[in-house]
Amino acid sequence: MIKYYFQLQFTRQVRKLRDFGVNPIFASLAILALFVIGSNVLMTKTEFGGHILLIVSMSWLFPLTIKKRNDFLKSSMSLIQYFRIRIIENTIISIPILIVFLVFQEWILIITLLLLSTIIAIRVFSFSSNYTFPIPRPFSEFPFEFSVGLRKTYLVILGSYVLLFIAFKVGNPNLGIFSLLLLLLTCISFYGIPENEIYVWVYKSNAKKFLFHKMKFAVFFSSLIIAPTSIFLLIFFKAQALILAAFIGLGYVFLLVVILLKYSTFPREVPLPKGLLVGFSLFFPPLLLALIPYFYNQSIRSLKIILHD
Amino acid sequence: MIKILNLKKEFGENQVLNGVTATLVEGNVYGIVGENGSGKTTLFRCLAGLENYKGEIEYDGGMLKNELGLLLTEPFFMTKITGLEYLKFMCQARSINSGNLLERNVFDLPLNRYAETYSTGMKKKLALTAILLQENKVFILDEPFNGVDIQSNILISEIILKLKVLNKTIILSSHIFSTLSDTCDQIFLLKKGEFSNPILKHEYAELEKSMKEETVLKRLDKLGLK
Known part of the structure; x- marks a missing residue:
């Protein structure tokens, strides 16, 4: 039973990668390489790399605590089997970061991670989204991307304000700009995954109007979100105003590109090669001049089908 | 009026709809009956333009999609959206001034809760409320009574009859x-991807009887339960 469960989990991961349009072996090697490089940089170049990795491991473990998933497991097997599975899967997920801690001889972090992963496995509690009390959001009900996004990422947003405060305390403008970039990235992430097709189909609009409506609201509400941080940075780090403006401008461009990218393949998820193209344009922005009209035309084509335009 | 002409839909080698033809007139309630997997939902998705198909669907009231209220068997709700926000979204998407939605909460749903936390029946009632608020001219209701409590079932039946009057x-x-x-003026039997001739009210008892004899009893026999 337990063996079959893990075989299934393995098969699921392989299928996810295949559906994403990548070769599972290639993707696994690429992820491994990125992890090795990333964790090495974190542990050698930053002061709190170990703590960041600990948080990363928690972010991998928490999705496994989703109530529906655990209810399903508990209802389909004995409690002993359930706890075994939970402990084993948490341990498997923690292994990569445990190895990093071992290499860097971070014994306290090793014990902390082992303890946390076991507690999370045994303790029947959920970090799922099934709270009945809605988290308030600062804007009206429109657009849903921001209502949903803010409720999912409010901790990141609060984190960015903490970073901003630290930047102010230690007089580090780069950290302040980083907090702003974090906010911009958060806003961009609201448009990362395509919504159910019904949420586009239901619009009484044509493709062009729909797309501009989405982009207009995205820019407007993103501006509201980054406004306090931007103003704060302009007041306290005036010398960085130009860099700040450049980053904000680039952030808006990428926000629009991501919207175009999402609708270019709508209602399907964005295939990896397209995502990589946008990722590459981060390092070579002139590529955007070609990507924007390309994604725009594709978006209009996809939306015309859904909206019967 | 909606004219469905020789509608065909296939998924790979599986021919789900094989030449569905029907004329649907305003002020009428049409029931679609068929076994699980017979293609009812696929037909609805074709009517809504959510699937590519062969054949024709003609609507003389403008663009069907913009006049259509679609209730799917399992309505989809985004996470972290309250019932109220969902209703507002659905109205705004159709440029409808929703007014005070709390007053128009016909099923007394807890609109300030996240829709994802609703029970199956509550989700269905929320989706139904949304398409009713949209003031559509055509309604496609895929198993609207399924998973819904008795009182709401009665209310849904009454709503359908009221929509017919309108x-x-x-x-x-x-x-x-x-x-x-109780609600339908005509019933179509969807079998092997095709519609039967429309079955009228006075023929319903005969239809029920024949379905029982042809399908149920034969299958009970397989289990030795006849």
Whole structure:
């Protein structure tokens, strides 16, 4: 039973990668390489790399605590089997970061991670989204991307304000700009995954109007979100105003590109090669001049089908 | 009026709809009956333009999609959206001034809760409320009675009859024969991807009887339960 469960989990991961349009072996090697490089940089170049990795491991473990998933497991097997599975899967997920801690001889972090992963496995509690009390959001009900996004990422947003405060305390403008970039990235992430097709189909609009409506609201509400941080940075780090403006401008461009990218393949998820193209344009922005009209035309084509335009 | 002409839909080698033809007139309620997997939902998705198909669907009231209220068997709700926000979104998407939605909460749903936390029946009632608020001319209701409590079932039946009086076109599927016989003017039997001839009200009893004899009894026999 337990063996079959893990075989299934393995098969699921392989299928996810295949559906994403990548070769599972290639993707696994690429992820491994990125992890090795990333964790090495974190542990050698930053002061709190170990703590960041600990948080990363928690972010991998928490999705496994989703109530529906655990209810399903508990209802389909004995409690002993359930706890075994939970402990084993948490341990498997923690292994990569445990190895990093071992290499860097971070014994306290090793014990902390082992303890946390076991507690999370045994303790029947959920970090799922099934709270009945809605988290308030600062804007009206429109657009849903921001209502949903803010409720999912409010901790990141609060984190960015903490970073901003630290930047102010230690007089580090780069950290302040980083907090702003974090906010911009958060806003961009609201448009990362395509919504159910019904949420586009239901619009009484044509493709062009729909797309501009989405982009207009995205820019407007993103501006509201980054406004306090931007103003704060302009007041306290005036010398960085130009860099700040450049980053904000680039952030808006990428926000629009991501919207175009999402609708270019709508209602399907964005295939990896397209995502990589946008990722590459981060390092070579002139590529955007070609990507924007390309994604725009594709978006209009996809939306015309859904909206019967 | 909606004219469905020789509608065909296939998924790979599986021919789900094989030449469905029907004319659906305003002010009528049409029931679609068929076994699980017979293609009812696919037909509805084709009507809504959510699937590519062969054949024609003609609507003389403008663009069907913009006049259509679609209730799917399992309505989809985004996470972290309250019932109220969902209703507002659905109205705004159709440029409808929703007014005070709390007053129009016909099923007394807890609109300030996240829709994802609703029970199956509550989700269905929320989705139904949304398409009613949209003031559509055509309604496709895929198993609207399924998973819904008795009081709401009665209310949904009454709503359907009221929509009929208001000259709306309603197409619904249900696996509960009594709900169909109470509400529908005509029933189509979807079998092997094709519609039967329309079955009229006075023929419902005969239809129910023949379905029982042809399908149920034969299958009970397989289990030795006849």
